[in-house]
Structures are given as structure tokens and as C-alpha cells.
Amino acid sequence: MTTTHEPPASLTEIISRHAGRLTDLDTRLLNVLLQDPLRAAMENGKDVSSRAGVHPAAAVRLAQRLGFAGYPEFRAFLQASLVKGGSDFQDGSARIAARLMRASGEGVLSSILDSEIAALQQLRSAVSDENIRKFAETIRDGRRIFLFGRSHAATLSALVALRLRRSGYDAVDLGAALPQLSEQLVTLGPEDVLWLFAFRRPSPAVLELLQIARKRGARVLALTDIQGMRLDPAPDLLIAASRGGPGDSQSLVVPMTIANAVILDLAGIDDGRSIAALEAFRALRESLPPLMGS
Amino acid sequence: MTTTHEPPASLTEIISRHAGRLTDLDTRLLNVLLQDPLRAAMENGKDVSSRAGVHPAAAVRLAQRLGFAGYPEFRAFLQASLVKGGSDFQDGSARIAARLMRASGEGVLSSILDSEIAALQQLRSAVSDENIRKFAETIRDGRRIFLFGRSHAATLSALVALRLRRSGYDAVDLGAALPQLSEQLVTLGPEDVLWLFAFRRPSPAVLELLQIARKRGARVLALTDIQGMRLDPAPDLLIAASRGGPGDSQSLVVPMTIANAVILDLAGIDDGRSIAALEAFRALRESLPPLMGS
DNA sequence: CGTCACTTGCAATTAAAATTGCAGGCCTAT
DNA sequence: ATAGGCCTGCAATTTTAATTGCAAGTGACG
CATH class of the missing domain: 3.40.50.10490 (Glucose-6-phosphate isomerase like protein; domain 1)
Structure with a gap:
């Protein structure tokens, strides 16, 4: 968060904002969440917590510690940050196209990743x-x-x-x-x-x-x-x-x-x-x- | 699911297979589903049906007509097809974990490469x-x-x-x-x-x-x-x-x-x-x- | 060494989602 | 026209997810 606003916030922002209050179990859960945000946004609290090897209650408490009323609200946030479109009317195809552009689109990070991964692949045969x-x-x-x-x-x-x-x-x-x-x-x-x-x-x-x-x-x-x-x-x-x-x-x-x-x-x-x-x-x-x- | 599992099938395949038995409301639901599969895979039956302007029961019945035991199973299918298509590191990380286990003997480099490459792939969506x-x-x-x-x-x-x-x-x-x-x-x-x-x-x-x-x-x-x-x-x-x-x-x-x-x-x-x-x-x-x- | 603050797991409770029986409505074929 | 089949909404029920009170455990601090 560069400055002030709260309305649109990324998960990492929210986490860092409440970073002081997070527990060990919270980090284990967040590990799982951040490792595959897409999957996490789909699953329910029970699945996520079992995947993280913690009690389901821990998921609820993490959501609350992060400032959400409960787990469903937290999950809704995760979903919103992935879909990144209003929940109002669906002009779906346009939005999907936009998302695909974004996903496959070029960016500094993406191109660096491509080149690093290619270099590592070469290693396989070179060494x-x-x-x-x-x-x-x-x-x-x-x-x-x-x-x-x-x-x-x-x-x-x-x-x-x-x-x-x-x-x-x-x-x-x-x-x-x-x-x-x-x-x-x-x-x-x-x-x-x-x-x-x-x-x-x-x-x-x-x-x-x-x-x-x-x-x-x-x-x-x-x-x-x-x-x-x-x-x-x-x-x-x-x-x-x-x-x-x-x-x-x-x-x-x-x-x-x-x-x-x-x-x-x-x-x-x-x-x-x-x-x-x-x-x-x-x-x-x-x-x-x-x-x-x- | 009701019968034996169909190995891999896309949603459109499944739809066309049962096309004859689908009702008017089913079509309206499928419209919504296909318009934004990602979102559909996240939401529950109630949300999807309300977005399609139909009764929640209609979602359940659609799932059943398509050969699933119920709506949750249908949604699980939607999710699986997204995760598998969208990014393949789900299978990857498990394989890597297994390989790291027996890493001491053979192919140290190879297993490290797998692990690093997978980590870099994750970066693509994480940052x-x-x-x-x-x-x-x-x-x-x-x-x-x-x-x-x-x-x-x-x-x-x-x-x-x-x-x-x-x-x-x-x-x-x-x-x-x-x-x-x-x-x-x-x-x-x-x-x-x-x-x-x-x-x-x-x-x-x-x-x-x-x-x-x-x-x-x-x-x-x-x-x-x-x-x-x-x-x-x-x-x-x-x-x-x-x-x-x-x-x-x-x-x-x-x-x-x-x-x-x-x-x-x-x-x-x-x-x-x-x-x-x-x-x-x-x-x-x-x-x-x-x-x-x- | 006790106390306090805090985390965590369990279990009981509550809330929500999913399912299904039933009845009303609509269409079609007789 | 009307009986039968099918879709559909409603509401009751079942199933599942989410929440919370409570107690045991842990570590920091006096």
C-alpha cells in the first residue's frame, strides 16, 4: 500500500497490515493459500485447512484476524481478487478475454521467468x-x-x-x-x-x-x-x-x-x-x- | 458420482452428451456457467442459480441430469478442469515432493531443477x-x-x-x-x-x-x-x-x-x-x- | 513460581447449502 | 377435452460448512 486507500487491496497488503497479529498456524495456512490462490479461492475452509494440516477452526480464525467477518467473506475476497470484475451483470466473454490477455500477456516478471526457466532446463543436459x-x-x-x-x-x-x-x-x-x-x-x-x-x-x-x-x-x-x-x-x-x-x-x-x-x-x-x-x-x-x- | 468415473471429459462434452435431456432452465444455467467458468467454479449453487435467475433447486437438478451425484460434485468437476488446464503445477509439486524424498541417491541435480522450476512457475501467479x-x-x-x-x-x-x-x-x-x-x-x-x-x-x-x-x-x-x-x-x-x-x-x-x-x-x-x-x-x-x- | 496473554484443538452450536417430496402448471397426444 | 408426462417453485429436510465457548497448553514477564 503505497499510500492510504483501503477499498482495493491485495492479499499481501492485507496480510502485511495485520502481520503483527498472525500466528504460526496462520502462516501455514497462508502458505497454502498463496501457493495456489486459484485453488484456494475455490475450496471451502475445511479443505484448505486440511490441506494445510491444521484444524478447520484455524481457517476461520485467520479470516477474522485479517479483518473479515468470517471465512466465507474471506473467500469472497480471494475470489474477487481473482475475477477482478464487478459482481453485477456479466458481459462475461469480454472480461474473460481481458483476463486471458492479462494472464498470458507480457510483463517484466514473466519474461524473466521464461528466460530463467529455459536456462535451468538447459542445465539438465549440460551438467x-x-x-x-x-x-x-x-x-x-x-x-x-x-x-x-x-x-x-x-x-x-x-x-x-x-x-x-x-x-x-x-x-x-x-x-x-x-x-x-x-x-x-x-x-x-x-x-x-x-x-x-x-x-x-x-x-x-x-x-x-x-x-x-x-x-x-x-x-x-x-x-x-x-x-x-x-x-x-x-x-x-x-x-x-x-x-x-x-x-x-x-x-x-x-x-x-x-x-x-x-x-x-x-x-x-x-x-x-x-x-x-x-x-x-x-x-x-x-x-x-x-x-x-x- | 452415480456410475463409474468417466476418465477425462470437458464440460462441453458432458453437455453435448446429455443435450437431449436438458430443460429450458438448464440452458439458462449453462449460459451463466460457460460465460465465466472460473467464477462458476468458485460460487455455490445458490449464487449461480440466482445469477441465472432461477431457483436453487434447478442447479441441483442440472448437476444430476449431467450425471453427477449432486451439485458439489459438479462443482468439483468444474474446478478440476480449471486447475488442470490453467496450470500444471498441481501435479508437479506432488511429484517433486516425492522425488525430493529419494533425492540423496540419484539425480540430485534433476530433482533440484524440478523444484526450482516449479517454484518459479508459481511466481508467475504469485507476484x-x-x-x-x-x-x-x-x-x-x-x-x-x-x-x-x-x-x-x-x-x-x-x-x-x-x-x-x-x-x-x-x-x-x-x-x-x-x-x-x-x-x-x-x-x-x-x-x-x-x-x-x-x-x-x-x-x-x-x-x-x-x-x-x-x-x-x-x-x-x-x-x-x-x-x-x-x-x-x-x-x-x-x-x-x-x-x-x-x-x-x-x-x-x-x-x-x-x-x-x-x-x-x-x-x-x-x-x-x-x-x-x-x-x-x-x-x-x-x-x-x-x-x-x- | 505464579500469572497473564495468547494460541490451539475439540466439541457443541449455529448458519448455510444442498437435496427432495410434493403440488401446481403447461404442453402434447389421444 | 383430458390424461399423462414433464418442468418448475416452494418448503421441509438432510447434509455440510462455519462459528464459538471452553479447556489445555505454551511462553513471557514479573
Whole structure:
């Protein structure tokens, strides 16, 4: 809600307006509702709540908390926001046509989704499970995992480091503390793993790190796009996947998905290490609730 | 239903099959039904019949004449044909859930791809272009853009800050220099924009920032998942999208794609500012080749 | 350690939707 | 014309959905 009005409001607006008063069960219900608004608008409160795994009364109470008199009124709102036409007289065909235009019509989001989905589909054939597995094995068998990337790749490097730490691995994002880079590398040895991220041309820093790592005998993994493929001392393992189509899709969706696959695969082959660490992390986060917001 | 189930049949098929036995009132009802099937699938028999100007009993009898046990069953059929035709992720999500179960062994990548693609498909209906546009407009009209997120959201925050800077905006990732956070906020004013990222429960830091920003009159944007939706002083604009299906998909693919859409849309409405800045950046990078690897 | 505020599930109650028996009306064929 | 068949509305009934009071549970706060 940019400013003031209330008459036409979207579901998310209404939710955020009452956000403070919503309970755990409410969010479970909203998950189901938002996941498939069309279906939710059709079903009755009982079906929705059973799909969300909660008591039917919870649906009623959610509706009331959101400011509706009861569930039927809430559902009517959901329906109205989908149909988006008055309830008066039906000049149906025109309205349906309009809706179809809207649904299939172009929009920024829609075109981005098309391109991302296409890129992911390509991944299916471009990257093999074997490669994923080899990455995972290397990480599993490594003592410490060093991650590095610059620019866009830096954010991915940070993310992967975070996730690996949570999975119980000694992972260090070298990009996070560039000034202390030398100190971090002092102990780099043959048992360690360096995972590089490079899109477009590899930065000098990446190449330098690569050389150092090779000299010290560390294993080197690289996740790149096609342009970043030319790493001079070749890494031990390399996965290269093109991001998106024309132009430089700045998106990290494709490489991030590959990284996710590696981390997930790792959890399947490290004999419970990831699972245990993740569980420990979850428990820790629950135990000190208000201080460290994860 | 009365007999064995007819496998798949469209409404028009069913109608033509029983065309001989239909009455005048049935026709009037079917007119209304066919005019707006979506709406018809949502409403109950009473509403439909009153909209058609007939007695409620007529709706029941039509359903029975068409071979259904009663009106609810007829409506269920209408709904099923809409859900199946309109979007196929109903079947998809179940299949994905099943596949994720046995994901540890084979086809990790494939199952992750399924899950991410399904999540992106859902985005199509969950987030409107309007919301994207409003986000973009707010950023365009802001003086400085502050970004903040913790944990996984921090990497996204960093990425968006990076991309906004390249697009010519004065964007600051507050997470990058937490110790200097107070200094950064000293000048926060009504012309500034604060863009928060929060998945799962919002961290205290996020809530605190939110309150400060509101107090100072800054515009607040929020990109969250369903669980992160409960921000207490409601932000000016909020986009919430559920990430993936079962379990907690740690993936940032969905929110990242939303952010990409905002940034892309921004380039379309800021009168060349983004384009010019991106071009300037590209030229700069080309000009000093080996030093700053992007 | 108790108290308060709040959430949640259950079960009883209430409201609403759906169904059906019945009677009146209309058309048609004898 | 009139008997029979069929549609139709009404109203009673059944079935289903929605609501709410209540008690048990939970966590925060004194």
C-alpha cells in the first residue's frame, strides 16, 4: 500500500497490515493459500485447512484476524481478487478475454521467468550428476574449504560458504576479509580445497589464488560460466554452465542452483555429517531466540 | 458420482452428451456457467442459480441430469478442469515432493531443477507486475537506497546493492559494514529508501532498522518469504513469495529472480539512467583491463 | 513460581447449502 | 377435452460448512 486507500487491496497488503497479529498456524495456512490462490479461492475452509494440516477452526480464525467477518467473506475476497470484475451483470466473454490477455500477456516478471526457466532446463543436459558428485566428494574429503569469487561471484561465494559452515564444514569465504587474505592462505595445504567462482573473465585475483593453490597442492574446484572457463592452470574439477541467453544475464540462478545441488548431494554422501550439523544449527537457533536472528 | 468415473471429459462434452435431456432452465444455467467458468467454479449453487435467475433447486437438478451425484460434485468437476488446464503445477509439486524424498541417491541435480522450476512457475501467479513496478518506481525516486538482510538474505542484499550501484544508484549494503551501521544511518531521511530482505523470521536487526526507517520517514521495501512476512511496522511495499515446496528450500532462486525483475524494470522506467550507468561501467572495465577484475 | 496473554484443538452450536417430496402448471397426444 | 408426462417453485429436510465457548497448553514477564 503505497499510500492510504483501503477499498482495493491485495492479499499481501492485507496480510502485511495485520502481520503483527498472525500466528504460526496462520502462516501455514497462508502458505497454502498463496501457493495456489486459484485453488484456494475455490475450496471451502475445511479443505484448505486440511490441506494445510491444521484444524478447520484455524481457517476461520485467520479470516477474522485479517479483518473479515468470517471465512466465507474471506473467500469472497480471494475470489474477487481473482475475477477482478464487478459482481453485477456479466458481459462475461469480454472480461474473460481481458483476463486471458492479462494472464498470458507480457510483463517484466514473466519474461524473466521464461528466460530463467529455459536456462535451468538447459542445465539438465549440460551438467551431469557425476560432476556434482565429484564436487561433493572433494569437499567431503577436504580439511578446510576456501571459497572465492569477485563481484557477482562474491555473493555466491559468501552464500556457499555460509551454507557449508552450517553443514558442518570448515568453510572460509576469502572474499569476506580480503585484507587478511595472506593470513588465511598461510596454512593452505594439500588437504585443503579451494572453490573458485568466476563469471565472465576470471579476475586477476582468482588466477593468482589458483596458482598459489596449485603450488601448494590443494585441490581446486571451479564453477564458472562459459566465458569464465579459461582458467590457466586448469582446476581439478570444473563445472561450466551458461547463464541465460542473449546479453549478459546477470542472474546467478543457474550457478546458484548448481551449488545447491552440490551441497545437497554432499548431505547424501557424508554419512550424516551435514544432517547432524544442520540439526545442531537449527536447535541452536531455536534455543537463543531473540538475540541472533540467525 | 452415480456410475463409474468417466476418465477425462470437458464440460462441453458432458453437455453435448446429455443435450437431449436438458430443460429450458438448464440452458439458462449453462449460459451463466460457460460465460465465466472460473467464477462458476468458485460460487455455490445458490449464487449461480440466482445469477441465472432461477431457483436453487434447478442447479441441483442440472448437476444430476449431467450425471453427477449432486451439485458439489459438479462443482468439483468444474474446478478440476480449471486447475488442470490453467496450470500444471498441481501435479508437479506432488511429484517433486516425492522425488525430493529419494533425492540423496540419484539425480540430485534433476530433482533440484524440478523444484526450482516449479517454484518459479508459481511466481508467475504469485507476484504481479504491478508490485514489481511499484518497487522500481520507489527506487527510482529515492535519493539513496539502503539494503539490508541477514544470513542468506545478506548475500542477496549484497548482490542487489552491487547491481543497483552499477545501474547508477547510490546503493549501500548495510550488512557489508555492520560496525559502521550507525554512521550510515545518521543521514537517513524521508527521501531515502530502505529495502529489507527477510526469510524465515525477521531478525531483530531487521525489525530495528524497519522502525528507525519509519520514524525517519524513509520509504521501506521488503522482499520476504511467507514466514518472513510478519514485519511489525508494515513496510510501504512488500513482496512475499514462498520459496520452493516441502521442507525449507534454502534456495534464493525465487527471491533473487524477483529482485532481478525489479532491477530490470527499473532500467525501463528511469529514462536511461540505468542503461547509461551500465554502459559507463562496461567501458570502464574494458579500459583498465588487468587490474580490477570487474 | 505464579500469572497473564495468547494460541490451539475439540466439541457443541449455529448458519448455510444442498437435496427432495410434493403440488401446481403447461404442453402434447389421444 | 383430458390424461399423462414433464418442468418448475416452494418448503421441509438432510447434509455440510462455519462459528464459538471452553479447556489445555505454551511462553513471557514479573
